[in-house]
Amino acid sequence: MANTLAAGNLTFNPLYKEVKIRITRSLAAGEWKPGEALPSESRLAGQFNVSIGTVRKAIDELVAEQILVRQQGRGTFVATHTEDRTLFYFFHIVGKDGSKELPVTEFLSFHRGKAEAEDAARLGIPSGARKLRIRNLLKLGGKPVIFDDIVVPTALFPDLDQDTFVKRESTIYGLYQARYGINVIRISERLSAANAPARIAGLLDTRRNTPALVIKRVAYTYNDTPVEYRVSWVNTENHEYLSDLWKSEAR
Amino acid sequence: MANTLAAGNLTFNPLYKEVKIRITRSLAAGEWKPGEALPSESRLAGQFNVSIGTVRKAIDELVAEQILVRQQGRGTFVATHTEDRTLFYFFHIVGKDGSKELPVTEFLSFHRGKAEAEDAARLGIPSGARKLRIRNLLKLGGKPVIFDDIVVPTALFPDLDQDTFVKRESTIYGLYQARYGINVIRISERLSAANAPARIAGLLDTRRNTPALVIKRVAYTYNDTPVEYRVSWVNTENHEYLSDLWKSEAR
DNA sequence: TTCGATTTGTTCGTATGTATT
DNA sequence: TAATACATACGAACAAATCGA
Numbered sequence: 001m002a003n004t005l006a007a008g009n010l011t012f013n014p015l016y017k018e019v020k021i022r023i024t025r026s027l028a029a030g031e032w033k034p035g036e037a038l039p040s041e042s043r044l045a046g047q048f049n050v051s052i053g054t055v056r057k058a059i060d061e062l063v064a065e066q067i068l069v070r071q072q073g074r075g076t077f078v079a080t081h082t083e084d085r086t087l088f089y090f091f092h093i094v095g096k097d098g099s100k101e102l103p104v105t106e107f108l109s110f111h112r113g114k115a116e117a118e119d120a121a122r123l124g125i126p127s128g129a130r131k132l133r134i135r136n137l138l139k140l141g142g143k144p145v146i147f148d149d150i151v152v153p154t155a156l157f158p159d160l161d162q163d164t165f166v167k168r169e170s171t172i173y174g175l176y177q178a179r180y181g182i183n184v185i186r187i188s189e190r191l192s193a194a195n196a197p198a199r200i201a202g203l204l205d206t207r208r209n210t211p212a213l214v215i216k217r218v219a220y221t222y223n224d225t226p227v228e229y230r231v232s233w234v235n236t237e238n239h240e241y242l243s244d245l246w247k248s249e250a251r
Numbered sequence: 252m253a254n255t256l257a258a259g260n261l262t263f264n265p266l267y268k269e270v271k272i273r274i275t276r277s278l279a280a281g282e283w284k285p286g287e288a289l290p291s292e293s294r295l296a297g298q299f300n301v302s303i304g305t306v307r308k309a310i311d312e313l314v315a316e317q318i319l320v321r322q323q324g325r326g327t328f329v330a331t332h333t334e335d336r337t338l339f340y341f342f343h344i345v346g347k348d349g350s351k352e353l354p355v356t357e358f359l360s361f362h363r364g365k366a367e368a369e370d371a372a373r374l375g376i377p378s379g380a381r382k383l384r385i386r387n388l389l390k391l392g393g394k395p396v397i398f399d400d401i402v403v404p405t406a407l408f409p410d411l412d413q414d415t416f417v418k419r420e421s422t423i424y425g426l427y428q429a430r431y432g433i434n435v436i437r438i439s440e441r442l443s444a445a446n447a448p449a450r451i452a453g454l455l456d457t458r459r460n461t462p463a464l465v466i467k468r469v470a471y472t473y474n475d476t477p478v479e480y481r482v483s484w485v486n487t488e489n490h491e492y493l494s495d496l497w498k499s500e501a502r
Numbered sequence: 503t504t505c506g507a508t509t510t511g512t513t514c515g516t517a518t519g520t521a522t523t
Numbered sequence: 524t525a526a527t528a529c530a531t532a533c534g535a536a537c538a539a540a541t542c543g544a
Contacts, residue, residue: 014511014512014513015512015513016512040527040528040529041528041529042527042528050513050514051513051514051515052515053512053513053514053515054512054513054514056529056530057512057513064315070528070529070530071521071522071528071529072520072521072522072528072529072530073520073521073522073523073527073528073529074521074522074523074527074528074529075522075527075528075529076528076529092494094441096441188493188494188495189493189494189495190345190347190491190492190493190494191442191464191487191491191492191493191494192464192487192490192491192492193444193445193462193463193464193465193485193487194444194462194487195460195462209446209460211444211445211446211462211463212444212462213442213443213444213464214444216491234444236442236443236444236445239443240441240442240467241441241442241443241494242439242440242441242442243343243439243440243441243442243492243494244439244440265530265531265532266531266532267531267532291508291509291510292509292510293508293509301532301533302532302533302534303533303534304531304532304533304534305531305532305533307510307511308531308532321509321510321511322509322510322540322541323509323510323511323539323540323541324508324509324510324511324539324540324541324542325508325509325510325540325541325542326508326509326510326541327509327510
């Protein structure tokens with residue numbers, strides 16, 4: 001019997017991979033907005049003309065990637081950038097005593113400019129393309145710990161201005177998502193140690209000659225499209241970067 | 252109908268979770284050694300008196316956690332500490348140019364001692380318990396980049412001596428696995444920046460006043476049992492620590 | 503080389519349980 | 524309570540990879 005999906009499947013992916021790709025395409029196209037429910041599994045199965053088990057297998061992978069969230073009895077939802085998600089998935093600085101808290105952001109500056117070589121390479125845009133540059137000071141326990149230097153392509157956030165940024169009601173990625181429909185789903189970070197420039201060291205209130213942790217982060221949306229390049233300077237006198245691969249809920 | 256697994260399942264876990272726990276128990280007990288094949292899925296289904304789909308779901312999770320490896324047509328195997336697995340899962344230092352290579356280990360020293368407070372806390376052993384301490388210098392591209400200070404409880408590696416360590420034919424975790432049946436399956440790392448002590452800075456060949464990246468790693472085996480505590484000092488002039496959560500093979 | 507047995511991978515269908523509204 | 528949606532579990536059939544006869 002002719003199968004609508006298999007018919008167009010010239011690369012001979014398994015059906016569930018094709019279903020996953022089609023769901024991802026719909027997500028990227030904004031067909032279901034963050035926080036919204038997808039059609040039920042049985043409805044999707046009908047649309048794609050596959051069994052419900054095949055749809056479940058596709059969704060399983062998207063849930064594992066934190067792109068979708070399942071709730072028994074309610075439905076399957078597009079993941080939103082809540083504070084919890086930020087805290088447990090995107091924010092990796094913890095106290096040396098093990099404490100985990102969301103930082104308080106203190107806005108420093110908002111500038112427009114042109115992408116330099118580094119920005120362009122990380123963001124996959126032409127050198128010289130217009131960019132927005134935002135600097136923040138993040139505080140933990142009331143004290144400055146992180147200096148953030150954020151660069152995004154103006155093209156992705158056309159009408160973003162200082163006022164909009166400062167008055168946002170959520171996390172930064174929440175703003176990207178709610179106002180621009182840009183959903184950050186993955187980050188890649190490269191860490192090194194360096195002496196902070198005097199200006200930054202001053203903001204971080206470090207003792208003289210205290211090295212800083214430098215984090216260069218690229219944030220991606222669907223299909224590995226870069227969205228944001230962020231350089232963070234961290235005062236690690238009382239805090240650390242936690243990399244916990246696979247805190248499995250195994251038993 | 253009476254089900255042998257459900258019968259003993261007083262915590263009302265789903266069946267596949269019970270199966271997963273029983274498989275994990277067998278792994279921890281060394282019933283199937285690293286590199287060996289587990290019984291086939293249909294055989295396991297028979298043993299546990301569940302359907303093959305239930306066994307598959309249990310194994311699915313263990314495969315996702317990199318504890319087991321499936322190979323179509325061959326079987327399901329206990330993951331081994333090959334160089335590839337080390338490179339892509341346990342070793343996170345890459346060149347700033349993006350190059351990825353396994354380090355060459357230069358042995359420095361092997362000592363016996365008693366666990367200090369820090370060691371004891373990280374390893375979950377009593378303060379003062381006997382420990383082994385091994386120091387290595389790791390080279391990338393022929394140049395020293397990482398200084399490793401490894402602490403393990405003597406109790407876990409009773410007859411491990413310098414000669415055995417130096418003459419190992421595999422990675423360090425491969426040695427733990429092959430000779431002591433201890434399978435490292437997860438690591439947790441905390442990173443900070445600091446000025447290296449002169450002795451270490453000398454080994455790393457850094458310019459004066461160059462800060463180092465400090466990595467404190469705890470390695471775990473089954474059931475979140477700590478096995479090793481390792482402090483690494485990294486020269487980040489030409490290298491970085493890569494934290495790439497979810498390099499998904501999505502598409 | 504071919505063939506058959508074995509093992510995992512994919513897909514379907516069905517039934518029942520559990521949580522939500 | 525009833526309807527809906529996800530979660531678990533079972534079984535069957537066939538595909539694809541592997542390996543040895």
